[in-house]
Amino acid sequence: MVRLSLRSSRPHGDTARSRGAQRSGGPPASAAPMDSSSQPQPQSPAAGGDPSEDGAAAELPRLTVTQVEQMKVEARVADIYRVLFDAAPNAKSVMLELWRDQHVEYLMKGLRHLAPSFHVLDANRPWLCYWMVHGLALLDETLDDDLENDIVDFLSRCQDKHGGYGGGPGQLPHLATSYAAVNTLVTIGSERALSSIKRDNLYKFMLLMKDKSGAFRMHDGGEIDVRACYTAISVASLVNILDDELAKGVGNYIASCQTYEGGIAGEPSAEAHGGYTFCGLAAMVLLNEVEKLDLPSLIGWVAFRQGVECGFQGRTNKLVDGCYSFWQGAAIALAQKLMAGSDEQSKQSQPSKLSSVDDSCGTSSSGLASEKSSVVDYAKIGFDFMKQSNQIGPLFHNIALQQYILLCAQVPEGGLRDKPGKNRDHYHSCYCLSGLSVSQYSAMTGSVSCPLPQHMLGPYSNLLEQIHPLYNVVLEKYEEAYEFFSSE
Amino acid sequence: MGSSSGEEGEEQWVPPSRRPELADVAPLPQADGPCPVVSIAYRGDFREVMDYFRALYAAGERSPRALRLTADAIHLNPGNYTVWHFRRVVLEALDADLLLEMHFVDQIAESNPKNYQVWHHKRWLAEKIGPDAANSEHDFTRKILAMDAKNYHAWSHRQWVLQALGGWESELQYCNQLLEEDVFNNSAWNQRYLVVTRSPILGGLAAMRDSEVDYTVEAIMVNPQNESPWRYLRGLYKDDNNLLVADNRISDACLKVLNKDWQCVFALSFLLDLLRMGLQPSDELKGTIEAMENSDPETGHADIAVAVCSILQKCDPLRINYWSWYRTTLSS
Numbered sequence: 001m002v003r004l005s006l007r008s009s010r011p012h013g014d015t016a017r018s019r020g021a022q023r024s025g026g027p028p029a030s031a032a033p034m035d036s037s038s039q040p041q042p043q044s045p046a047a048g049g050d051p052s053e054d055g056a057a058a059e060l061p062r063l064t065v066t067q068v069e070q071m072k073v074e075a076r077v078a079d080i081y082r083v084l085f086d087a088a089p090n091a092k093s094v095m096l097e098l099w100r101d102q103h104v105e106y107l108m109k110g111l112r113h114l115a116p117s118f119h120v121l122d123a124n125r126p127w128l129c130y131w132m133v134h135g136l137a138l139l140d141e142t143l144d145d146d147l148e149n150d151i152v153d154f155l156s157r158c159q160d161k162h163g164g165y166g167g168g169p170g171q172l173p174h175l176a177t178s179y180a181a182v183n184t185l186v187t188i189g190s191e192r193a194l195s196s197i198k199r200d201n202l203y204k205f206m207l208l209m210k211d212k213s214g215a216f217r218m219h220d221g222g223e224i225d226v227r228a229c230y231t232a233i234s235v236a237s238l239v240n241i242l243d244d245e246l247a248k249g250v251g252n253y254i255a256s257c258q259t260y261e262g263g264i265a266g267e268p269s270a271e272a273h274g275g276y277t278f279c280g281l282a283a284m285v286l287l288n289e290v291e292k293l294d295l296p297s298l299i300g301w302v303a304f305r306q307g308v309e310c311g312f313q314g315r316t317n318k319l320v321d322g323c324y325s326f327w328q329g330a331a332i333a334l335a336q337k338l339m340a341g342s343d344e345q346s347k348q349s350q351p352s353k354l355s356s357v358d359d360s361c362g363t364s365s366s367g368l369a370s371e372k373s374s375v376v377d378y379a380k381i382g383f384d385f386m387k388q389s390n391q392i393g394p395l396f397h398n399i400a401l402q403q404y405i406l407l408c409a410q411v412p413e414g415g416l417r418d419k420p421g422k423n424r425d426h427y428h429s430c431y432c433l434s435g436l437s438v439s440q441y442s443a444m445t446g447s448v449s450c451p452l453p454q455h456m457l458g459p460y461s462n463l464l465e466q467i468h469p470l471y472n473v474v475l476e477k478y479e480e481a482y483e484f485f486s487s488e
Numbered sequence: 489m490g491s492s493s494g495e496e497g498e499e500q501w502v503p504p505s506r507r508p509e510l511a512d513v514a515p516l517p518q519a520d521g522p523c524p525v526v527s528i529a530y531r532g533d534f535r536e537v538m539d540y541f542r543a544l545y546a547a548g549e550r551s552p553r554a555l556r557l558t559a560d561a562i563h564l565n566p567g568n569y570t571v572w573h574f575r576r577v578v579l580e581a582l583d584a585d586l587l588l589e590m591h592f593v594d595q596i597a598e599s600n601p602k603n604y605q606v607w608h609h610k611r612w613l614a615e616k617i618g619p620d621a622a623n624s625e626h627d628f629t630r631k632i633l634a635m636d637a638k639n640y641h642a643w644s645h646r647q648w649v650l651q652a653l654g655g656w657e658s659e660l661q662y663c664n665q666l667l668e669e670d671v672f673n674n675s676a677w678n679q680r681y682l683v684v685t686r687s688p689i690l691g692g693l694a695a696m697r698d699s700e701v702d703y704t705v706e707a708i709m710v711n712p713q714n715e716s717p718w719r720y721l722r723g724l725y726k727d728d729n730n731l732l733v734a735d736n737r738i739s740d741a742c743l744k745v746l747n748k749d750w751q752c753v754f755a756l757s758f759l760l761d762l763l764r765m766g767l768q769p770s771d772e773l774k775g776t777i778e779a780m781e782n783s784d785p786e787t788g789h790a791d792i793a794v795a796v797c798s799i800l801q802k803c804d805p806l807r808i809n810y811w812s813w814y815r816t817t818l819s820s
Contacts, residue, residue, distance in 0.1 A: 064673075111525055113527055115529060118528045119565055120567055123568040125528075150521075150524070167570070171570040172573055174569065221576065259678070260719070260726050261723065269651075270640070271643065272678075300757075300810075304807070308806070315674055316674040316719060317672045317673070317674045317716055318638065392813055393812075396809060397807070
C-alpha cells in the first residue's frame with residue numbers, strides 16, 4: 001500500500017491551516033492537514049483566540065458562520081483520519097480500499113427502480129442514467145445486453161423529434177440532458193446506441209439554442225450560462241458536429257466569465273466556482289481558444305481550492321464537497337496537460353495573461369494553442385488532446401484527494417457522498433468516482449502506460465478506468481465513439 | 489387580464505380527475521415503454537397531475553385551467569423546466585398579472601432557493617415588469633441571502649437586477665453589512681467587486697481603488713488566514729501589475745503579516761507574485777526572507793523569488809506539487 005505521509009513531510013511542523021478558521025497568533029499546530037491535535041474547538045465559538053491569552057479573548061471577534069461550519073467539518077474529517085493514522089498497517093490497507101462491489105450494487109439497483117422520493121429528479125432522468133452508467137463503467141462493470149438496449153430505448157424516448165434530449169419522454173429538449181444522454185450512449189458504445197443519436201437534428205437544436213451573444217441557452221427560452229456552453233460544445237465535439245457556426249462567440253462569452261479570483265463563474269460578474277471552471281476550461285480547449293483565458297491565475301485559484309480536509313471546495317471559503325474532486329480535479333488536470341512543455345510561454349507571460357501564445361506559435365509544443373489558422377479542425381481536438389502525454393506531474397495533491405474520497409466520501413453500504421454526515425446519492429457517486437480516476441491517472445507522465453503504485457492510495461485494485469477529462473466518459477469508450485463518428 | 493396563477497389556498501386539494509373543469513380531458517400517461525430504466529415509483533397524485541399536464545401540454549392549450557395545472561405540477565416538482573416553460577407560454581397568451589405571478593414564484597423560491605428554474609422564471613418576470621421590479625427583487629434576494637449568504641442563484645439574480653434594472657444606491661452598504669457579519673463570505677467580496685467596478689454612482693475602480701485597498705488591507709490584518717481579501721486585493725489591480733507593485737501598502741501588508749506568522753501561505757504567495765511582477769525588495773523584506781530561509785538547514789537562494797517559492801514548498805505541503813511546478817517557471 002501507499003502510505004500517506006503528509007504528516008512527516010512537514011519539516012516545519014506548524015502548518016495545519018484551518019481554511020477560514022485559523023486563529024491568528026495561535027500555538028503552532030503539530031502535524032499534517034487534519035491532524036486532530038491541531039483542531040480548533042468548535043464548542044467555544046465565542047472565544048476564538050489563543051487559549052494562552054484568555055484575558056484577551058473577550059476582545060476578539062466572535063467566530064463567523066463560515067468559521068463555525070468549517071470547524072465542524074474539519075473536526076469530523078479529523079476523527080476519520082485519526083483512526084487511519086493510528087491503525088495497524090493491515091487495517092490501514094483495508095480502510096483504504098475502494099468498496100467496488102457495494103458501489104456496483106448501489107448503482108445497478110438504481111438503473112431499474114427508484115423510490116418515490118426521486119420524483120424531484122423526474123426532469124433529470126438522462127442524468128440519472130449517466131451518473132449510474134458512467135459510474136459503473138469507471139468500475140469496469142459491464143451491463144447485460146437487455147439492460148443496455150433498454151437504456152438506449154429509453155433515451156430514444158427522451159429524444160425530441162426536432163433534435164436534442166429532454167429530461168424524460170415528451171419533455172422539452174435541453175442541453176444538459178442532451179449531454180447526459182449522449183455521454184450515456186457513448187459509454188454503452190454499441191452500434192445501436194451510437195446510431196440512435198439523430199445528429200442532424202441535434203445540430204439544428206443546438207443552433208436554435210444559440211444566443212446572439214454566441215453563448216448557449218439551456219432550452220427554448222431557458223437560461224444562458226457557462227454550463228449550457230460546455231454541454232453544447234462537449235456534445236457537438238463528441239458526435240463530430242462542431243463547426244464555426246456553433247463555435248462562434250462562445251469563447252468570448254466564457255472568457256468574460258473568468259473572475260478576478262482566477263476561476264470561472266456561471267455568468268459574467270458572478271463568483272468563481274468549480275463546476276463552471278471545469279465547464280469553461282473544457283469548452284475552451286474544445287474550441288481551441290484557451291489562450292483567451294488567464295491560465296496561470298486559473299491554475300492558482302484551483303490549486304488553492306484543495307483544503308486541509310484533502311478534498312476540494314467549490315468556491316473560496318466554502319466547505320469541502322466530494323463532487324469537486326472531479327470539477328476542480330479535472331480542471332487542474334486539463335491545465336496540467338495544457339502546461340505540457342509550455343513553460344516557455346509561462347515564463348514569458350506570467351503573471352499576466354498567456355496572451356503571447358500567438359508569438360510563440362512556432363515553438364509551442366502544446367499543439368492546441370498553436371496554428372490558430374482560419375479553419376479549426378474541431379473534429380480532432382479532443383482526440384489529439386489525449387494523445388499528448390503529460391510533461392509535468394499533477395498540480396494538485398493527488399494522493400490527498402484519493403484519501404478524502406476513499407475515507408470521507410465512501411458509504412459502507414455502497415455509493416459515495418458530499419462529506420461525512422451527508423447521505424450518498426448518484427450524482428456524488430458519479431463525480432467522486434470520476435475524481436478518483438482523475439487523481440489516480442494524473443501522475444502519469446511521459447510514456448508510462450498505467451499509473452505507478454506510488455501514485456495511488458490503497459491497494460492497486462482500487463484503480464478505476466481512465467476517463468477522457470474533456471467529456472468525462474471512459475477513455476476507451478470515447479475512442480470507440482470517435483472512430484464511429486469520424487466515419488459518419 | 490388577471491387570471492389567477494397560484495391557487496394556493498388552504499382548501500382541500502382536489503385531484504385533477506375529480507375536477508369538473510378537467511372532465512373533458514383525457515389524461516396522457518408517460519411514454520416510458522415496456523422496459524423502462526431509472527423508473528421512478530411515482531406517487532398517485534404525482535402521476536395523475538403529470539398525466540393531465542401532459543394532455544394539455546400536448547394540445548398546446550393556453551387556458552386558465554392549464555395555468556392552474558402547471559401550478560400543481562410545479563408544486564410537486566419545481567425542477568420540471570418543461571412545465572415552467574409551458575407556464576410562461578400560457579401566461580403570455582392570457583396576458584396574466586405579472587405581479588401576482590411574481591408572488592407565486594417567490595413562494596416556490598423560498599422553499600426551493602437552489603433551483604435553477606425558479607430564478608430563471610423570476611428573471612423573465614422582472615425583465616417584463618421593468619425597473620419597478622428592482623426594489624422588490626432586491627428585498628427578496630436579501631431575504632434569501634439572510635438564510636444562506638452564499639446562495640449562488642440569489643447572488644446571480646441580484647447582480648442581474650442591478651445591471652438590468654438598477655437599485656445600486658445602497659449596495660456598497662449592503663456589502664459592508666454582510667462582511668461585518670462574516671468577513672469570510674467570499675460571495676460578499678465578489679459582490680463588492682461588482683459594485684466597485686460597475687456601480688454607476690461610485691465612479692468605477694480607478695476612483696474607488698485607494699479606499700478599497702485600505703479597507704482590504706485592514707481586513708487582512710484582522711485575519712490573515714482569510715483568503716477572500718487577499719484575492720480581492722489582487723482583483724483591485726487586475727490588469728495593472730505596475731500599479732500593484734508600486735503600491736507600498738501592499739508589500740508592507742505582506743511583510744507585516746509575515747513578521748507575525750512567517751508561514752502565512754497567502755502572504756508568501758502574494759509576495760511571490762509581487763516579486764514576479766518586478767517588485768524590488770526592500771532591505772527589510774530581504775532580511776525577513778533570509779531569516780526564514782536560515783531557519784532551514786538548506787542553503788539560501790540568491791534569487792529572492794526562488795527563495796520564497798522554496799519556503800512555500802515546505803510550509804504548504806498540500807500544494808507541494810503546485811509550488812514545485814511554479815518554481816520551474818521562475819527564471820533563476
